Amino acid sequence: MPINGERGCCMEQQRAAIVELSRRVRELKEKRKAVILAHFYQRPEVQDVADFVGDSLQLAEQAAATSAGVIVFCGVYFMAESAKILSPEKIVLLPDLGAGCPMADMAAPEAVRARKELLPGCIVVTYVNSSAAVKAESDFCCTSSNALKVVEAMPPDKPVLFVPDRNLGSYVARCTGRNLELWDGYCHVHDRLTTGEILAARKEHPEAPVVVHPECRPEVIDLADHVSSTGGMLKYAGSAEAPAFIIGTEQGLLHSLKKACPDKSFYLAASHMVCPNMKLTTLEKVRWALEDMDPQIEVQPDIQDRARRALTRMLEIK
Ligand code: 13P
Numbered sequence: 001m002p003i004n005g006e007r008g009c010c011m012e013q014q015r016a017a018i019v020e021l022s023r024r025v026r027e028l029k030e031k032r033k034a035v036i037l038a039h040f041y042q043r044p045e046v047q048d049v050a051d052f053v054g055d056s057l058q059l060a061e062q063a064a065a066t067s068a069g070v071i072v073f074c075g076v077y078f079m080a081e082s083a084k085i086l087s088p089e090k091i092v093l094l095p096d097l098g099a100g101c102p103m104a105d106m107a108a109p110e111a112v113r114a115r116k117e118l119l120p121g122c123i124v125v126t127y128v129n130s131s132a133a134v135k136a137e138s139d140f141c142c143t144s145s146n147a148l149k150v151v152e153a154m155p156p157d158k159p160v161l162f163v164p165d166r167n168l169g170s171y172v173a174r175c176t177g178r179n180l181e182l183w184d185g186y187c188h189v190h191d192r193l194t195t196g197e198i199l200a201a202r203k204e205h206p207e208a209p210v211v212v213h214p215e216c217r218p219e220v221i222d223l224a225d226h227v228s229s230t231g232g233m234l235k236y237a238g239s240a241e242a243p244a245f246i247i248g249t250e251q252g253l254l255h256s257l258k259k260a261c262p263d264k265s266f267y268l269a270a271s272h273m274v275c276p277n278m279k280l281t282t283l284e285k286v287r288w289a290l291e292d293m294d295p296q297i298e299v300q301p302d303i304q305d306r307a308r309r310a311l312t313r314m315l316e317i318k
C-alpha cells in the first residue's frame with residue numbers, strides 16, 4: 001500500500017499527464033480546425049478540453065450550427081450520428097466507436113415499423129437516444145429538454161407512439177395529459193435509481209432539494225422537487241436558493257455543476273449512477289482521433305435523409 005507521500009506524488013504525475021495531454025489535444029484541434037463537443041456525462045478532463053459542453057439538445061444545435069469542418073464528439077454513438085446527420089458535409093469523429101447506448105439498442109427499425117402497422121395513422125416521436133435507422137422511421141425526434149413541447153405540438157386526434165424510453169414517455173404523458181403508446185425501453189443508469197435511495201439521500205441532506213432526470217422511474221420522479229434534462233438541472237442549480245442539491249442523474253454532471261456553482265454542494269442520489277459507455281472517451285482517445293482523423297462516423301445516405309427530417313422538425317419546434 002502506498003504511503004501518503006507516494007500517493008500525493010502519483011496524483012501530481014496524473015495531473016501533469018492531463019495538462020500535457022490537454023495541451024496536445026488543443027494543438028491538434030487548431031491544426032485540424034476542429035471543434036470538440038462534449039456531453040455533461042463525460043470525464044472531467046474531457047469536459048475541460050471541450051469547446052462546448054451541453055445536454056443532448058444543446059449539442060445537436062451546436063453540431064448543426066458550427067462552422068468547423070471537423071467535429072470531435074465526446075459522447076455516445078447516437079449523438080455523433082445525429083451530428084453527422086445534421087452536418088453531413090463535416091467529418092465527425094467519435095473517439096471510441098464502442099461508446100453505445102443500451103437504451104438506443106432497445107428499439108430496432110423493423111420492430112418500430114411493425115408497431116406502426118398496428119397503429120394506423122400514428123405519429124412516431126422518437127427520443128434522440130436511438131439509432132439513425134430508427135430516427136428514419138420517425139416523424140419527429142425529441143430530447144429530454146423539449147419532449148413536452150414536441151408532444152404538445154402533435155395534433156390531438158392522432159395516436160402518438162413514443163420510442164424508446166418508457167420512463168420519459170410516461171413522464172411526458174402525465175405532464176401533457178396525452179395518451180401515448182410507449183415503447184418498453186429504458187436507461188439502465190436512471191431506471192436503477194430507487195425510491196429508497198431518494199429517501200435515504202433526503203434523510204442525509206434534508207436541506208437539499210431532489211433533482212432527477214425524466215429517464216428515472218415514475219415513482220422516483222414523484223419524490224423529486226425538480227425534473228429536467230441535464231442542461232435544465234444546471235440552470236435550476238444556478239437559480240434556486242438552496243445551498244445543496246441531490247442529483248438523480250449520471251455522475252459526470254456533478255463536474256459541470258460544481259464549476260458553475262462553486263459555493264453550492266451537490267450529492268449524487270446513488271453512487272451507482274455511472275454510465276460506462278460515457279466514460280469510454282478518454283483524453284488519449286481524443287488525441288488519437290485528432291491525430292489519425294479516425295474513427296469517423298458514416299450514415300447510409302437514404303437513412304441519413306429520412307433521419308434528418310425528424311431531427312430538423314424537432315429543432316424547428318424548440
Ligand atoms: P440529456 O443530456 O439530454 O438530459 O440526456 C441525458 C442522456 O441520458 C444522454 O444519454
Ligand code: SF4
Nearest residue numbers: 076101102187189275
Ligand atoms: Fe444511454 Fe443511459 Fe448512458 Fe445516456 S446514460 S448514454 S441513456 S445508457
